[in-house]
Amino acid sequence: MESIRRAAVDPRTLERSAARSGFQAPGGEVLLMPAADDRLTGVKLATIAPENPGRGLPRVQGVYVLFDSTTLAAVAVIDAVELTAVRTAGVSMVGIAALGGATGRAAIVGTSVQARAHLRLLVELGWCDDFTVHGRRAEAVEELAAYGRSLGARATSGTPADLATAGLVICCTSASVPVVPDTLAPDVIAVAVGSHTPTAAELPAGLFKDAQVVVESQTAATTEAGDVIQAVAAGTLAPDAVVELGAVLRGDVPIDPARRRIFKSVGMAWQDLAVATAVFESEISERG
Template sequence: MNPTKLPLIDAEELARRLPMPQAIAALDRALRAGLDPETDVPRTVLDVQAGQLLLMPAASTSYVGVKIATVAPDNPAHGLPRIVASYLLMDAATLCPTALIDGSALTLLRTPAVSAVAVDHLAAADAQRLVVFGAGPQAWGHVEAVRAVRPITSVGVVARRPEQTAELVERCRSVGLSAEAVPPQAVATADVVACCTTARTPLFPAEAVADHTVVVAMGAHEPTAREVDGALVARATVVVEARTAALREAGDLLIPLRSGEVDTGVIAGNLAELVRGAVTVPPGRPKLFKGTGMAWQDLVVAAAAVDGSP
């Protein structure tokens, strides 16, 4: 096979083939059809000199795929992305390569799309106020994704770097949203909170979160890092992508589990159970969706991009 003939799907082509609403729909559809996140193959993490190398394979009846991602914490200081990835999609019957996809663009699409699936099943139908922590590409992706499932009219941005914060605020305004930089306490007025940071400690206290609010925490996938505190985990209805992944990688849950603040029964369900209506979501308490990123998500979105192309 001549590798030069392999279709290459870059960021621009991926966005053309699979806009955010279609990516959200593809993930929701796969879960409704019976995909079990609990059987996902754990990511392999190799520590290397500059950071980490991550391998994320997945398989379905139609496709097999693998994402190779690198996490280099020092890259932003050199004007380079912190995370860089490539995705190889293969035919399941022959294992012949079908497409090579910009894995970084794929991650920037599937991660907020997964969050939006959860928000669509947890947030009030009239949710209008979004507060996002972080001002990088994932922060904008979550603005775009949450807007696809709820009538968001205003966005508050909480971020450390004033220049990036101003850029995200302006980008939100350019699509007709009311947007401004806000302090962490602004979670008190939020219908949806999206945590899209590299923080290793909680971003805000649990008591600041309103009873109706949905909090999405997706920035950390390490057992020692978290974006929300144990008090929120104990207070909220907690939904995870998969129990297996959360109890292996999600510091937001593992840290309060280790301290005894909560036990594993705090997890109300996984994303598939939520989509299928099998999770009880009582009124009068916040909702927390904790994501770490899983290989099945990449495969579903990559396959949808290839199958849905003209």
């Protein structure tokens, strides 16, 4: 997470990366996310197969290949799903800290790998030990809640009333329509990480009214962050009210803990590279 925090101050000065690209395959979508710095170059190849859960297979799969930037020799292959889970949860934690930190009970919306990673990191950091879990399938909700309890946290199946009173709400779903109401607490921190297309939004447009809204980059916010794009289109969010995470981390933008605060993350290639570099350097160090 620290490598992400350092890079997030202004990733454009540290990394060379391209926008996410993709193409359709018979079974779904293939995504490519490349990035490079002077030492290492990485490319994430991720696949999304919507019908796989019915086959008993993961919906998202993939690999991350790391190269030496000078020789372009491959130096590591990393599981892309696990890397993305670590990256996404790490970026969320940076965003949560920048917005004032987790307070009170947290609500985890979704039961995916991402939901598990966020719950785990919140517990490991000591930021939260009281959770409600929200999802469509009762068995999946209970499984994630049981996982939280195995970490020593209090975790139960959540109700709509729990969402309305939570101090932190994290949405980690594949839904294309909002999964929470616009009646969350007036001082809540809401985090949305599950979508990265203009037509998909986990947060309703009404939630953005009078909120402080933070994104990874203005470019990503206007091209990929459906939650933000739809709120702007609905007139509940002014385009110039959206600020970048780096500006908050540098102290350029003050945060008001009495206001509703929203962090929308779509995931960026430089973040994957930051995490992959940390994993690679840790492995090299352990080998001596």
